[in-house]
Amino acid sequence: QVQVVQSGAEVREPGASVKVSCKASGYTFTNFGISWVRQAPGQGLEWMGWISGYNGNINYAQKIQGRVTMTTETSTNTAYMELRSLRSDDTAVYYCARDLASSPERGDYWGQGTLVTVSS
Amino acid sequence: DIQMTQSPSSLSASVGDRVTITCRASQSVGSYLNWYQQKPGKAPNLLIYGASSLQSGVPSRFSGSGSGTDFTLTISSLQPEDFATYYCQQSYSNPLTFGQGTKVEI
Numbered sequence: 001q002v003q004v005v006q007s008g009a010e011v012r013e014p015g016a017s018v019k020v021s022c023k024a025s026g027y028t029f030t031n032f033g034i035s036w037v038r039q040a041p042g043q044g045l046e047w048m049g050w051i052s053g054y055n056g057n058i059n060y061a062q063k064i065q066g067r068v069t070m071t072t073e074t075s076t077n078t079a080y081m082e083l084r085s086l087r088s089d090d091t092a093v094y095y096c097a098r099d100l101a102s103s104p105e106r107g108d109y110w111g112q113g114t115l116v117t118v119s120s
Numbered sequence: 121d122i123q124m125t126q127s128p129s130s131l132s133a134s135v136g137d138r139v140t141i142t143c144r145a146s147q148s149v150g151s152y153l154n155w156y157q158q159k160p161g162k163a164p165n166l167l168i169y170g171a172s173s174l175q176s177g178v179p180s181r182f183s184g185s186g187s188g189t190d191f192t193l194t195i196s197s198l199q200p201e202d203f204a205t206y207y208c209q210q211s212y213s214n215p216l217t218f219g220q221g222t223k224v225e226i
Contacts, residue, residue, distance in 0.1 A: 061215040110163035
């Protein structure tokens with residue numbers, strides 16, 4: 001069965017970086033992509049970007065482009081999202097979701113979420 | 121960016137009710153419209169993709185319709201497990217954007 005499992009909660013100070021992992025199983029990793037979505041406390045969903053597991057193509061939301069890097073490690077079926085220069089408004093639950101390989105379209109299997117808290 | 125506006129922001133309903141949630145895009149998104157259900161403390165769950173295609177495993181009481189700028193999610197007979205927040209999302213252009221959510225309460 002398809003599973004997507006994320007790394008655990010993180011606490012960072014403002015200005016630091018965080019790297020969240022997303023390990024997939026139960027499907028062929030290179031046949032799909034991974035999208036990243038975040039949700040600030042009590043707020044709605046915000047799409048951050050997508051990476052293809054097939055060819056490594058990437059789309060980032062312009063709002064965070066320059067601070068975010070998404071990568072994949074096909075040998076371990078794992079995707080990573082690194083966010084730099086953290087601010088207090090980056091405090092959120094970060095989700096990864098399986099998506100299409102060709103372009104970001106829909107997340108059909110989601111990770112459990114990773115809470116990132118940015119606080120001094 | 122394409123703005124997605126849902127209405128209502130919240131609604132109260134009873135078990136067995138027919139519930140309709142609307143989503144309007146600031147420009148045409150064709151049929152690139154998805155619907156998700158999210159329960160407190162949980163990840164979103166894909167219900168409908170491509171405006172009207174039912175995701176595998178989702179009960180048939182959920183249906184979606186619309187194209188262009190106006191879309192609807194309908195729950196034909198509300199069940200206790202359907203009390204949640206529902207989001208629409210356009211995947212026509214980057215950045216993909218979500219509506220603000222509709223909370224369905226008892």
